Amino acid sequence: CSSTRKVPSTEGKVAFNFIQINDVYEIAPLEGGKTGGMARVAYISKKLKSENPNSFLVMAGDFLSPSVYNSLKVEGQRVRGKQMVEAMNAAGTDIAIFGNHEFDIAENELQQRINEASFTWVSSNAFHKKGNSQQAFAKTDRPVSEPLPPYFFRDIKSVDGMQVRVGFFGIVLPFNKANYVIYTDPLETAERLYNTIKDSCDLVVAITHQSMEDDIRLAERLPNLALIMGGHEHDMRKQLVGNVWILKAHANARTVFITNVVYDRGSKKIEVMPKLLEVSEKIPSDSLTQVVVDKWNRISSENFASIGFDASAIVLEKGEPLDGRESEVRSRSTNLTRLVVKAMEWAAPEADLAIVNSGSIRVDDILTAPVTQYDFLRTLPFGGGLVEVEMKGALLRRILTSGEENRGIGGFLQYSEKISGNRDKGWDINGLPIQDSVSYRVVLTDFLLTGGEANLNYLTETNPLIT
Known part of the structure; x- marks a missing residue:
């Protein structure tokens, strides 16, 4: 799961960028076109990649569900996040992890989305339950099934031949108890994988989808992480815990975090410089991604019309x-x-x-x-x-x-x-x-009566105080 690209270096330093989004449920802009939109995110990412090819567009979970599109059918099948995967592919997404809402959709629907994605999935603590067995989720649309890795490496090479190896892992909170998913403890898994890969790379980046409190605990437990790119809160979060930045952009791509990372090969020091960018109507749209957005806007209008809306x-x-x-x-x-x-x-x-x-x-x-x-x-x-x-x-x-x-x-x-x-x-x-x-x-x-909401597990039809 490694790849190599050449990027500029300065006096023994290698620089690379992350363009981070999380919790994106709408591919089109919001507020009458004023904010957000995957075509604008794509423009930002592709422009940065043209300036530094070692730039990576990262989705930190929650993008397949919930969405109004998921109530629609195309060719007899529920959409179930297909529009997001198409938009993310067009945008040139590099890395994605599961959020808790990825497991809202049915097992076969999630499998279809995994297969359709052109980006790298990483899943460190969420596994596919098949009967009594636990195995990695996998891309199954190829001659040999390709398991989603629990971690992977990217090798970044500068024009003068210096190389930096970055290790990644991705964890999700074990909240959604879908019957086809098995979780391992996020913090214990993160610590174990960090210790597994830290000596095989120059720096380790965590991509997470969990509460800010859990991200803080992760930064405290693993103080030598280079960065935590997170999701789940929906509000922007930016906090330095020790030397570890924890970053979460606003939901629905209202903002993106652009984080420049500079690694000094000599001193082995890491400099992390995050910048929050508002995704406003001032930002142009990437034409390829806009074609996808327009397609799905048309599909949604036709579908809603067919059911009376x-x-x-x-x-x-x-x-x-x-x-x-x-x-x-x-x-x-x-x-x-x-x-x-x-x-x-x-x-x-x-x-x-x-x-x-x-x-x-x-x-x-x-x-x-x-x-x-x-x-x-x-x-x-x-x-x-x-x-x-x-x-x-x-x-x-x-x-x-x-x-x-x-x-x-x-x-x-x-x-x-x-x-x-x-x-x-x-x-x-x-x-x-x-x-x-x-x-x-x-x-x-009816969802509330399932006991599935946080701290409301007692609210079910079997509660003796419901008559």
Whole structure:
């Protein structure tokens, strides 16, 4: 899994670049074309590669799901991230790892995406479960199956013959318990692989998809890592832990991190210089990638039309912007989350209240008028349904408290405005305390009732407090 390219050096130093994106669910620009877009990312990457061929476009997980495209069918098959792989191939992506949402899709669908990718996958702690066996995920569309490596090397050679070998590994948080995936402990795996490869290369780079807290622990455990390129948070993160930079760009390619790394062959010192670049409408689009984006925009419009939606139809002609930014909806109520909750209440008029996990709201955008049907489709791309249940007040209070404790992640709960309070003062409904022994009728997403949300594993149909 190694390759060699020649790049400039200066007085015994070899320089190379990473163009890093993570958590990208939209191939087209957002906010009416003002921000993001894979064609713009491709332009940035290809321009940098023309200046220094030793530049690598890296995707740090979460790109196959969730997306409004995943509800579409092409030639009888669900899209399931195909549009992202095509865009990433056109953009010249070099390296990608799994995020937890890659395992949202079915086993055969993930296999198709792995086979279609022209980039290098690296998977250090997520493995393919086949019966009672555990094996590496693999590219299977070739005469001999090609396992995805747990680590790999890239050899970078300067014009004067000096060479630097960079080792990579990639880890993902073991959150998505799909029945075809087996995980090993991320931190233990990272430490083991680092010790395996560190003497075979000049520097080691970790590509991760896990919480910032886990990335900090990784940097503390492995203080000689050159760099951690991460994903999962959706907000930009940039933190120096000891000598290790931890970098995460904004979701949906609103920004990219361009990180210049300089390795001094003489002193063996590593200089890491990260720069955050806004992906705005000032940046041109790569023509090859734009062809892919236009193709999928056309496919989506045709598909939505076939099931009764007009993607371009205006739903709200005017009004204040609707705030669906994940940094906001995962920490507080916004006008968009209140609109979602009110829609649930309208659909279930007999319910006392509605609850939805903020992770269901994936638009990560400010929707400005005019707001279209497509905007609402991409706001709630997972699909699924609503369920109504009767639950005791004791369970309802516990759920509301768990939601508060999930602030900052997808398990933060949005609920009816008739609910007030907090875990310290207690919870009220319509101004009256929620009573432990009283039954309340609650409408919620069917996903929440699976126990699959963070810190809400007790919320299932078998809970004795659900009647």
